[in-house]
Amino acid sequence: MALSKNETSQLYVSLFGRASEKVGSDFWSHYNQSTSIADTAKAMMQHTPLEGNSPYAFVMTLYKNALGKSLADDEAGIDFWAQLLINGMRKEELVERFIDTVVHYNAQTQQDKDALELFFARVEVSNYTAVNFTGALTNNDIRGLRFGDGLADVRTQKDIAGCIQQADALNAQLPQNNWNQTIPPGMVAGVTVYQPDTLMG
Structure with missing residues (x-):
């Protein structure tokens, strides 16, 4: 079963800290009709080299992108997730579990409520661009879809x-994608010229 647009946006926000574009969202939603969120996360990470590949750096990237939190904001939470990686959980499994936890989390503190609002707001933006952003992205253009960089x-x-x-x-400044073209093997979906779209950059 293909991922929903919303699930794909959750991955874009959590892994890359950016909104999706139509060609990328369509590609990752349908690249394997029987895939899980974990399988898609693994494939997305294989298409992008990781910076700060240690368990703690990886988890802090998720926290920053998805929740707007730093180590100082939630040291115990980051430690919990990092320990899962240290104890053998695969990154893609952690990503799926992390997103599921965020989506279903019953926030009690104002800080946690703010973090959840950030996540759902960013996913909503990504859901919009997944349908409406039809421009052909180059690697230089990707920053334009990153929250706190090209985007607010x-x-x-x-x-x-x-x-x-x-x-x-x-989107209005970019040439529009030719939807009859296929994405060559090894190319990052939504990137005209392959350069790493790093998790931390």
């Missing part, structure tokens, strides 16, 4: 409309 540092529902306007403005 989306943290609340109030930030969504302005962020979508930024994405639309970038």
Whole structure:
């Protein structure tokens, strides 16, 4: 069963800290019709070299991208997830479990409520661009879809409309993808010229 657009956006936000584009979202949603979120996460990470590949660096990337949190914000939480990797859990399994936990988390503190609002707001932006961002991205253009870089540092529902306007403005500047073209083997979906779209960059 293919992933939903929403599930693919959750991966883009958590792994890459950016909104998806149509060709990339379509590619990862359908690259394996029987895949799981973990399998897709593994494939996405294989297409992108990792920086800071230690368990703690990997988990801190997820926290920063998905929740806007640093080690100082949630040392115990980051330690919990990092220990799972240290004890043998595969990264793709952790990503699937991490996202599932975030989606179903019952936040009690204001900090956690703010973190969840950030996650869902960024996913909502990505769901929009997954349908409407049809421009042909080069590696230099990818930064334009990263939150806090080319796009606004989306943290609340109030930030969504302005962020979508930024994405639309970038899309209007780019040549549009030819949807009859296939993605060559080894090329990152949505990137015209392959260069690493790093997790940390």
